[in-house]
Amino acid sequence: MTFPAALKTDRESRVGRGRFALPAALAAVLLASAPAVAVAIGVLMTQERKACPVWWALPALLCSALMPDSTLALLSLFPVLFWPALFTREGALFPALSSVLAVALVWHAGAVVPIGCAAGLAALALLVLGRSVFWGISPGDLGLVRPAILATLLIAAQDEGMGTGARIALESLLLDLTLITLSVPVLRLMPVLVTLRLPFPPLPGFLVLWLGIHAALGLAAGVQGWSVIGVLVALLIGLISLFDVLTVGRRPDTGVLPIGPAGAVCGVILGALLLPVAVFGVFSPVLHHVEGEWVWPFWSLGGGDGAHLKVPALMLILSVMWLFFVKSWRTERGLEKAIANLLLPGTPTGRSETGLFEEPPALPWIMRRLIVGGRIRLQALTALKSGQMPDMRQMAVGLWLVLLALVLVVLGLTA
């Protein structure tokens, strides 16, 4: 029970947000079983700024404790976990913790149905997206949901006995979790490094996206029931990466570490090159445990289906060309100046300027008419109780069409 104590101290020390909680959570992932994770979620709930409403959280926690093998109980826990990060305006206190706990939940869950789990997570993400688009609210950090999706892919691949697919999913999952956990202290020390989460090619965020897509598509190509939902999960991973572009890195202010612009760019480049190597190196026993070969992917990252990603080679060619064009040897300290010039204040990341979520979208008139018509019909339906029959004549054609569609569906299913 070090976990509640760690959270408690962490909340009281105002500076080191996430300093104690993260090791405790990692320990929970590695050691604990499902009930311990449920307890941890309960403690997390009490410590957050704005937790999930109790009428949802309490039954969900009870259900998950009573029926650890049920997929629905597992799914009902995800809103509890991600509520502070996704549904509140000011974000979570412990954003990384919720995704670590989600991964632990999926990993320790007993006999869940991976397809149902993936579909539920996709529905959750789409719900959040739809809410933020139609209500004109900027979304929370949706990238926190991605590790849970990747963990689902991992257990699905393991259930089907696809070692390579499981390995790809695990690589992506580990890299993503590391990025998310690191982004908490990095925001305080050196905020530029948060750009490592962006899905543009040399950065590790791109590796997560690429590996995630290939893990999902490996399932879609190899397993019978996953054809459609695998493609959908791949697209969802892409969509979440897009929202990473919008939400990550909107704070270009200086951190604690005293570094100039050249140092910042160098840090980003070094992080992009070294972070995947370090992550795969450190976690290579885990990777080896999932799939039986010792590989340390540095030059070429396999996608499990024959595709390979050779980012370092590409970066080498790119940097040689760039140096040739910049001709930094002509001037004194030219390289430093050139690197510093790469980071202009006009770097286009930032949510406030994109204006995508400032106003709800202007729906076309036909949609608005549909919505208003639906509302009127709903009111008419509620008026049924008071004994007034609604005007059914206008709905007759639609009713017949729905009936026809139902008959066709039944025929198609029985044929």
Next chain:
Amino acid sequence: MMMTGLWAVAQTLFQLFILLVLAPVMAWALAELPRWINGEAICGLQRQMRRAIRFWGIVLKLPVAPRLALVLAIALLIFVVLPAVTTGGAFVSLANPLLIGLLLLAGRLMLGVPQQREEWRRVLPAVLVLCLTEALIALAAPGADGLGGLCAMLHIEPAPGLEGALGACALALAISCPPLREDDMIQRLDGEKSRQVREMSRNVAEVLNTAWLLLLADLAMPITVGLGGSDVTGWFVGLGGLLGRLALVVVVLIGLRLTAQERSERLTALFAGVALLLALAGRFAT
């Protein structure tokens, strides 16, 4: 072994040279042909060529501004990496569609100071369509390593469903994110005083546009890459294929522009859906 390596490097260099020559032609066609169809008087190709030659002279002699140099390096990297003429180039194995596409979009965002709102509305759907493309390739042709592997694989084992799906993806990309035009560049270089920098940025934008066109062409018709084997005649056949593909893409882009269908989210979504359906149908048919 030595000879094959040298032949691969030579092919890559030839490809780079040809694409660099084609870049001003493409820019001329994209800018002037719609006006020509409208019946206006247009200026000839010589002016554009002279501008390009002057630009490359400056680039080879003087240092370029770092951000501009990065964009230019990205465009040239894509010229080197994509399988344009044959699949035998030295760096073809690096050509992953998602990687290449995202690099190009990042370069596009780094050029000048883009209008945030407009630019995001173009780039974000394009990123999603690129993810879809990568997913469809992984789904319908497992075992293909990037675009080069896909082109080589389509000759051995034809996959009509995948080809149709990739064509629809290319069309969706062309609709959602058309190449940069003169007025785009004017907007981006709004605060820039120096005439020289403006001129350089325009030329870099032309090279970047050609790289985007090449990606679209490769996605739309991967079957025409490396049609005639890997010797010298095969190389010339591949060159013909490249010219044909690029001409087709230019015609489609001009058509989209003249009918005012570009940058429409609905059409993008429609063609992305068509691509998904085609690929799934092709997969279930086999």
